[in-house]
Amino acid sequence: MVDRAALAKIHIAKKELNLTDEAYRDMLHLHFQVSSAKDLKPQQVIVLLNKFRAKGWRPKTNVKNGRKGTGKSANFKEIVGPNARQKKYILALWNALGYDVAKLDARCKKQFNVERFEWLKDEHDLFVLVTDLRQRCLNAGIDPEPN
Numbered sequence: 001m002v003d004r005a006a007l008a009k010i011h012i013a014k015k016e017l018n019l020t021d022e023a024y025r026d027m028l029h030l031h032f033q034v035s036s037a038k039d040l041k042p043q044q045v046i047v048l049l050n051k052f053r054a055k056g057w058r059p060k061t062n063v064k065n066g067r068k069g070t071g072k073s074a075n076f077k078e079i080v081g082p083n084a085r086q087k088k089y090i091l092a093l094w095n096a097l098g099y100d101v102a103k104l105d106a107r108c109k110k111q112f113n114v115e116r117f118e119w120l121k122d123e124h125d126l127f128v129l130v131t132d133l134r135q136r137c138l139n140a141g142i143d144p145e146p147n
Contacts, residue, residue, distance in 0.1 A: 002038050006045045009059065010037045013052040046098040047141045079118065086126050093133035096142050
């Protein structure tokens, strides 16, 4: 069952993309075999929102959740230094899956005993993380390859 916030986001995207009701319902039926967004599973909501993003829709950043005055969302991490390219790819996969970036630090702490994702340096640990996230994307029907 889809929560109200996710349903609202779906309908905002539909409106901002100027999708007709018929085109929207065809999309739901073609990709998910449902007639209403309320029948989607949580992972399918992520896939649908990513399809909307592929069509050019961009969700508006909520000032309450973002860093006020920086123009950066709460899902932003500055990545520089060694392994920056691989870490940026990990972040892209993480965001494509719709995960909260704050939970990436928690995963790194639990799985690799590193307090923050930015501090992760071990090549094998980065490889493990990429492999897992790519598989999750494939399972969710999300293209894991960078554009």
